[in-house]
Amino acid sequence: MADTLLKCTTRHVRLFTAALQEEDLVPSDDQLTLDLDPDNEFLWDAASLAKVQGRFKELVDAAAGGELSDYTLRRIGTDLEGFIRQLLQAGELSYNPDGRVQNFSMGLPRTPELL
Template structure:
């Protein structure tokens, strides 16, 4: 029987019930894989990535023991989107000017000159 791959896809977050093997997703109901900012819309520092990974781990832990469903994955993905927005508004994260399409999906940049 084939295992079903559950996933959550938001603008900047993709979560899969899978593991990565040889750059392929292999369904695994016991593991969640996070794909962060697949379109490279932001410039990420290691500390910001760690902050997102920490928040992801907290959200997964808070759902431990509950049903693993598309709905719960979407809740986690939406929470991570909110965290990304907060980091952007706090100036810890910035848009990537080399992005394929610069559309300011999380709002216009907030700089001291504009506030």
């Protein structure tokens, strides 16, 4: 069992080398836990969630067998941030108008009225 919890935190993605047990993160050498959009900045539907989870699985599978380090977690987190931005720009994801913060951190919404 791992003694140290590694983590990567970006604006919309948090990764932990841990398993979620009840409401606690327990350090783990063989499991990553993804906390997606902790501030609820976006409106998520099942399709967009599935795409992000699929991309996460691809990135984890690609890193399998390598060293699990801060750098590896940052690469995965940064890639997921970029993927979320792509979904937003493609109109597959939208900002949450009831979100705590309205700062358009991934750019202004792309709607026909604004293009």
